[in-house]
Amino acid sequence: MYPKWLWPVFALPGVFWLILLFLVPFYAVIGVAFGGVDPVFQTPVPAWNPLEWDFTSMSETLAGFLPGGEYWSIFLRTTEYVAIALTICLLVGYPVAYYVSRHAGKSKSILLALLVLPFWVSYLMRMLAWVNLFSPTGFVNEFLIWTHIAPHPPDWLNGNPVSVILGLVYGYIPYFIMPLLAALDRIDKSLLEAARDLGASPSEAFFHVTLPLSKTGVLGASVIIALPMFGDYYTPNIVSGSPQTSMIGNQIDIFFHGGPQPSVGAALTLVLSLFLAVLMAYYMITISRAQREAQA
Amino acid sequence: MTEAVVRSRPVTVRSPLRRFLDWARNPWGRPRFLVLVTWLYVFVSIVPVLVAIQFSFNAGRSVTAWQGFSLTRWYWGDPVNSVWHDPTLQSTLFQSLKLAGLDMLIATPLGVMLAIGLARWRGPASGPSNFLMLFPLVTPEIVSGVALYLVILYLFTFIEPGTIAQVLGHVTFSLSYVVVIVRGRLFSIGRQYEEAAADLGATPWETLRLVLLPLLMPAIFSSLMIVFAISIDDFVISQWLSCGAGCDTIPIRIYGATRAAPLPSVNALAALMVYFTLAALGLAYLLFRFMTRGERPGQGGHMVHGMGGGL
Numbered sequence: 001m002y003p004k005w006l007w008p009v010f011a012l013p014g015v016f017w018l019i020l021l022f023l024v025p026f027y028a029v030i031g032v033a034f035g036g037v038d039p040v041f042q043t044p045v046p047a048w049n050p051l052e053w054d055f056t057s058m059s060e061t062l063a064g065f066l067p068g069g070e071y072w073s074i075f076l077r078t079t080e081y082v083a084i085a086l087t088i089c090l091l092v093g094y095p096v097a098y099y100v101s102r103h104a105g106k107s108k109s110i111l112l113a114l115l116v117l118p119f120w121v122s123y124l125m126r127m128l129a130w131v132n133l134f135s136p137t138g139f140v141n142e143f144l145i146w147t148h149i150a151p152h153p154p155d156w157l158n159g160n161p162v163s164v165i166l167g168l169v170y171g172y173i174p175y176f177i178m179p180l181l182a183a184l185d186r187i188d189k190s191l192l193e194a195a196r197d198l199g200a201s202p203s204e205a206f207f208h209v210t211l212p213l214s215k216t217g218v219l220g221a222s223v224i225i226a227l228p229m230f231g232d233y234y235t236p237n238i239v240s241g242s243p244q245t246s247m248i249g250n251q252i253d254i255f256f257h258g259g260p261q262p263s264v265g266a267a268l269t270l271v272l273s274l275f276l277a278v279l280m281a282y283y284m285i286t287i288s289r290a291q292r293e294a295q296a
Numbered sequence: 297m298t299e300a301v302v303r304s305r306p307v308t309v310r311s312p313l314r315r316f317l318d319w320a321r322n323p324w325g326r327p328r329f330l331v332l333v334t335w336l337y338v339f340v341s342i343v344p345v346l347v348a349i350q351f352s353f354n355a356g357r358s359v360t361a362w363q364g365f366s367l368t369r370w371y372w373g374d375p376v377n378s379v380w381h382d383p384t385l386q387s388t389l390f391q392s393l394k395l396a397g398l399d400m401l402i403a404t405p406l407g408v409m410l411a412i413g414l415a416r417w418r419g420p421a422s423g424p425s426n427f428l429m430l431f432p433l434v435t436p437e438i439v440s441g442v443a444l445y446l447v448i449l450y451l452f453t454f455i456e457p458g459t460i461a462q463v464l465g466h467v468t469f470s471l472s473y474v475v476v477i478v479r480g481r482l483f484s485i486g487r488q489y490e491e492a493a494a495d496l497g498a499t500p501w502e503t504l505r506l507v508l509l510p511l512l513m514p515a516i517f518s519s520l521m522i523v524f525a526i527s528i529d530d531f532v533i534s535q536w537l538s539c540g541a542g543c544d545t546i547p548i549r550i551y552g553a554t555r556a557a558p559l560p561s562v563n564a565l566a567a568l569m570v571y572f573t574l575a576a577l578g579l580a581y582l583l584f585r586f587m588t589r590g591e592r593p594g595q596g597g598h599m600v601h602g603m604g605g606g607l
Binding site: 022029096124125249 | 334406429437444445449451563567569
């Protein structure tokens, strides 16, 4: 019906765009990370030929991740923040997704609309809202004083790790709930009915049927928010701005915008990408294994 | 039988007070706990934004203490500090709209063609290309930002950081969203309409223009609107490719303002962004509904899937 060459021709401009502005830029990061530094101006000299790669800044960067190294504490802190934020997302997000998927009934469509709404309010707008609420004269502190829970409320916005973690949760939890909700919706309801018919109590049916079947959904949703959380630098900057709470993304941001060391920044970006690629690969392997088990 | 009647009676005649007391006696019973958590979550996720928008209508200069209602002061009423009269705020508004407009005009046609091509092209490079298309969706923005920043600094040196670089960056991350939306529509319309047209004597060009393009129109319109929405909300790519104050977009300006003592005009700027995004999405939804009216139900789901699924 159509000539055979038509479809590749359609795809070509877009594929070229992605090669030129996605793959080549990524190679530029590699080139700068493995490049040298100009002895006079201290500016990076990228090495495009893999044979000319200089591994000094990369090995220094990697050494920094060892215990006691330059990035060790920042890496630990990043992992800790992301892990705690993920746990809170799970504890809040799972009940919400479960309720909307199973028990919402007539209010399901309105709840879905309300859950999607934060997707379409800019992340920065939501952070601005959060900062307004937590500012020293904001509603949160006024509430704490008014109810006498804390007559001298803490300073939330200057290096308070609690605010950074809550900011991360507030920013990313919508992206956790929606995929989890989709995964819970996909669970075959007849399996639950079978469990109930065979005498399982509601909680037994939940723990033995729903929870195991939603494991891949939880994992997928966690990966979806863990990847951007590991690269986040604006949330800690907005709600804290203190080196006490800086994450790995802040370190990269500082190397490019605050200091003359783009090659170290590039090496750090590369390490972060590799770490996230490993995370992604682990997820893909788990998913394909789960699919194979489901088919067997 | 009698037991069921006796048990069901109090449920039907319970007064609101009685229902509240029953509820208060056992707030942890399923699924009341879930109801509570869900509505609390919805409240916490949305109310801060509403409060921030409310303060864009504050009559005074505070973003935390309510000093009376003024509809226009921080939008255009104040002769010095309002969004319209403060040149730095006005320029960020126009920069955001300019980027979103150009992004729409470039990413949508490019993405529509890429989606059709990837869905139908069977060749040695089609698999890797499909794979490549997914990468921008899973790459953390800081990595794409650093990569684009370094490539224009050291390799594509003919591109200066600035509006052109920002547009190139925005198109790169928007492309995959267009592909996801259009591909869903392509699969839902199938190929039978085009085959019928070809059987009836249409040339390939006529089939493309008179059959496939009109059928894709709903997806094209929703792509336009969603590209607008994600472009106007973007912070990281715009910041890394910025040329300084002249290239600041609304999110960059908000980012700068949160660390200083902000005026409600920043809230007004942020609120404008919310209005634009919601208007674009409302328009996309209505147009999609209007253009797919009369089709079998269930197909509109592709747009919803495309809107949420890609994220």
